[in-house]
Amino acid sequence: MTTPTPAQAAPTVPAVPTAVPVLVGKARPGQLRAAVAAVLTADPGSLYSVSDLVAALGNSGGAIGNACDTLVTRGEAELAGTGPRRYKANAATTAAAVAAVVSPRGTAASSRPRAPRPPAPVPGPAEAAAPAPSTPVPTTPLTPAPAPANGPIRRPNGAVYYPRRLAGGISDVEGLRKLRAAGVPALLYGPPGTGKTSMAEAAFPDLITVAGDGDTTVGDLIGEWTQKADGGYQFAYGPVVTAMLQGRALLIDDATLISPKVLAAMYPAMDGRRQITVKAHQGETVTAADGFYVIAGHNPGVHGAILTEALSSRFSTQIRVETDYDLCRRLGIDKGAVTVAKNLAVLVAAGDLGWAPQLRELIAFQKIADVLGTATAFANLVGIAPEEDRDQVADIVAKTCGRRVTALALGKQI
Known part of the structure; x- marks a missing residue:
């Protein structure tokens, strides 16, 4: 954590608890983002790297980096520097932190119920012609340039990734980058803990990561209505739409744990159409920008992980990842x-x-x-x-x- 200088004066924010809260149990959609916001607001004058936040919260660097990028996209935090990326709170960060289900360190809870989703506002006659307001998504995200593909690469959490060789002599990182340039989706499969996520993070510094499970919903992927600080509602785009609009790489980790009906919502973005219809946002059509790319992770043999024919057919390249x-x-x-x-x-x-x-x-x-x-x-x-x-x-x-x-x-x- 960087000690703030006079030039990094903290913005005016409401008072926060002295103890930084942490997530209890498995994070639900949006909870990790809110927990990151809670850490930022607890010390608003400081700059936090992804590694700092990993040390504070214990989640993976990819998940925390994605949460930070989403906060910046939503205007709820600021990207204060790169190499490594560092984040700080702004006037909107405190409101973003209140959504977390948190508890002081040392306490325990076995589970937390998912909060009910707010109903979508019913548009009036004047609103029917266009989608309701949504959280804006910048189309040109600030991301570092890719590192050389044949040497050690530092991941968002600070760990070093050592590229491995694919058939044909090129490195795995170079292979993924070539596949992205050609628009060929890749499926990484193998036992848990072999480095699938690390490989994707090393290949793509602009990566957005989604951790899939049996509770993942269409709203978690595409977007959903969220309540604002003033009590109103606003549609917040999910990671799939964000990656499409910004032309970024998207990793669906543990994709085969997600219900096939949920995954089907993003299939049109992966074929020649490169579009999806956001039904919850009055049928808005989103077209993928150049650079949008999908990777998926699959752990064969894990209970509930099912690689359907529909999913498999959308990944022309399937790479087995084993321990080196x-x-x-x-x-x-x-x-x-x-x-x-x-x-x-x-x-x-x-x-x-x-x-x-x-x-x-x-x-x-x-x-x-x-x-x-x-x-x-x-x-x-x-x-x-x-x-x-x-x-x-x-x-x-x-x-x-x-x-x-x-x-x-x-x-x-x-």
Whole structure:
């Protein structure tokens, strides 16, 4: 976080609580954006990078970067600098923060009900000829230039991505950029935690990310009516329309967890028409600007993830993404942990096991090992394996470590 200088005087904003609230449980649509606004308003004179906000809220850099861009688009925050991007509060940020379902750190809640959607205003005779007012979306977003495709690339959360080779000799990042230029949508598939989202973030600095799940609605993707500070309603475009109007890349992460009926609302934007009809906004027709591009992420085998024929047919390029064990060693991850992961992956490929740790789990392993020791990290690795696979995972760990390891648990009093 940057210490404000006299030139960065804070705008006048209402008083905010001294403790920065954080989201409890799974964020609903708009909640992460409101939580980011809450952090900005808690210290309105400071500039926050995406990494600062990741440290404060714990969400992924892609999701938080998307929330920040949406706040700027809606006029509810300011982009104060690039390289890295830094954001600050403005006079409208406090109102944007009140929509979050938040709780002080250390409290817990199992779930929160989704707030009812406000009814769309009924247009009068004079309004019937044109769509009702909507939140304006700038058509020329401020985004950094793409980094070279063959070297390390810094992602929005500050982590470094190392490009990998595709068939044909080019890097994965260069391949995605060429596909975008040709208008060929790409589907990235593979086990969770292998780097699909990281790959897309590295390829496209203008990326908008949507985290899909079974509760995702058409309104979450296309747009919906939202209540303004003055009590009125305004139509706010969703990430799909925003990406279309600004000609940006759009990642639908976990796309196969979203209902096919919901995804169908954006299919016309992905074919030759490059248009969608926003039914909730009086049938407005939106045409995609040059540069608009769709990528999707799919985790085969995850409960509820269904790759329908309709969805698959819209992605001419489908790239399998697996853990790069050479990269794991390059990142300094314990050699024994990498060996365990590779051996487990062989069993998974043979159909003899259902789970193997991927890049995400191996990075977490090393962080735990650095803090609590390698033995504890291996015990945790056994513990996070699905219960039906845990014994086999423990066997492989024992062969590598030379001793039996059980799942991480509390023992007797010290």
